[in-house]
Every structure is written in structure tokens, then in C-alpha cells.
Amino acid sequence: MKDFFSALVSQEKNRVIPEEFNYFGKLIGSWQIDYVESHHSRVIKGEWHFSWVLEGMAIQDVIILPDYEYGTSLRIYNPDTYAWDVAYGYTGKIIRLEARKQDDMIVLTYIDDETRKWIFTRIEDNQFHWQNITIKDDGDWYVNADIFAKRIL
Template sequence: MKYFIETLTSNSKSVELPEEFNYFGKLIGSWKFDYVDHNISCSTKGEWHFSWILEGMAVQDVIILPSRETRTEIPHPLTEYGTTLRVYNPATHTWDIAYCYTGRIMRLEARKQDDMIVLTNIDDEKKKWAFVKIEDNTFHWQNVTVKDNGEWLINADLYAVRTR
């Protein structure tokens, strides 16, 4: 297993990945977060871990909701344990993304939109996930649905704080 981890992970981004497209570099590390689902009026704490992989041309993460320290034996209505592969595409200057969790894989594409990083579902462009703001030690993420008039309906907000 040691060799798998060593060959998968990278200590930094590749020099071949242009800095202007380094959308996810500030996320590398570990985070705790508060997740608020507006559709079912529920919230929980979670954790999210990011690492450079594939010689620094990709980022992989693991999201855990609720966090391992706040899990109980009583099922929570907001439960997810998933991983995302974000691979920079030099031909399109976008990020090709696959989000996977038990029983489901979603394909997304990430682009900059104003100051946000917007991930759009390939199969349903009305479904988006946005890193609204990324700072050194905090970030704000949203799950949104685009209405027919173009307005964004915010399904969930996630507010993260760096732990490592």
C-alpha cells in the first residue's frame, strides 16, 4: 500500500499546470466544515481532505459527512463519504472531474466564472457546485440549481476552516 500512495500522491503541482488555471491549489490540506442543507433545514459538521496526485496535474479529495468525530450510531439525514478526481485538461484549460460515492458517479467540468470556481454537471447543466470564495484558511462552497430564468437557487452552503 505504501508504494501505491507514494506513486499516486504528489508534493506539489506540476510546473506544466499554468498558475492561472491552478483553481484548486489553495485547497490542498485538511478542512473541517459546517454544512447547511436549505432544502431539508438541516446541518452537520464534516471534514474534507485534498491532495495533489498524478505528478501534480490532478487533485483528489475525500469528503466525509458527518465528520468521523461527530458520527454517532444514529443515522444522520446528511450522510456522504465520497471522493473527487479533478484532472487538469491542457487542451481545454478546464478541469475534468469525476465525483464518486456509493452507487453514483457524476461527471463535472470546472471553469472560472468571475471570482468563483464553478463545477457544472455534464449530464444536467442546471446543477452546479461553486467554490464561491477560497482563502488561505477558509472557503465557502455552494450546491446550486439554476432556474429557468438563470437565477441560482442555493440548495446548500458549506463553510470550511483549515485544520492542516
């Protein structure tokens, strides 16, 4: 298995990716998270780990929400579209998204439903905020869930 991890994990971003498209670079590392769904008041404590992979051309993460969901995303920079192609998978489901920068946010839009988005915002060295939103017919955002993350590594 050591050969697998050595082949998968990269120590840094590939130089082919222009710095202005290094959207997710600040997320590399490990985070303690609080996951809050809008229709529940409970907070699920979990972890979210990010690493450069595939010779630094992609970022993979693992999200761990005990007794709720375990999943992984693969974010691959696409030099043809100047965006990131994203696949998120968890038991029984794979979701495809495209990530682009929008002001100070990274907006991941579902390929099959442009009204559904994931938003990374307020990405700092030691914390970030993530939201799962649905855009309503009137243009307002409905927040389905929030994640509040604090760096642990």
C-alpha cells in the same frame, strides 16, 4: 500500501499546469466543514481533505459527512480545453463535471445537466465557501446546499 500512496500523492502542482489554471491549489490540505442543506436547518459537521496526485496533474479529495455521505473527487487538468475534468463518486453514483474560473468563483458544471453546478467562492488561506446550486428557468440560483470550511491543516 505505502507504495500505492507514494505513487498516488504528489507534493506539488506539476509545472505543466499554468499558474492561471491552478484553480484548486489553495484547497490543498484539511478542512473542518459545516454542511447545510437548504430544505433542512440541521448542520452536518464533517471533514474535507485535498491533495495533489498523479505527478501533480490532478487533485483528489475525500469528503466525510458522518452518517450522510462519504465521497471522493478527482480533478484532472485538461490542457486541450484549459479546464478541469472532474469525477465525483460516492456509493452508487458517479457525477462528471467540468470546472472553469468565472470571476472570483470556480464553477463546476454537470456534464449531463448544465443547470446544476457546484461553486467554490471566497477561497482564502483559512476558509472557503461551496454551494450546490440549480439554475432555475428565470436564471435565478436555487441553493441546494452550502459548505462553510475552515482550515485545520
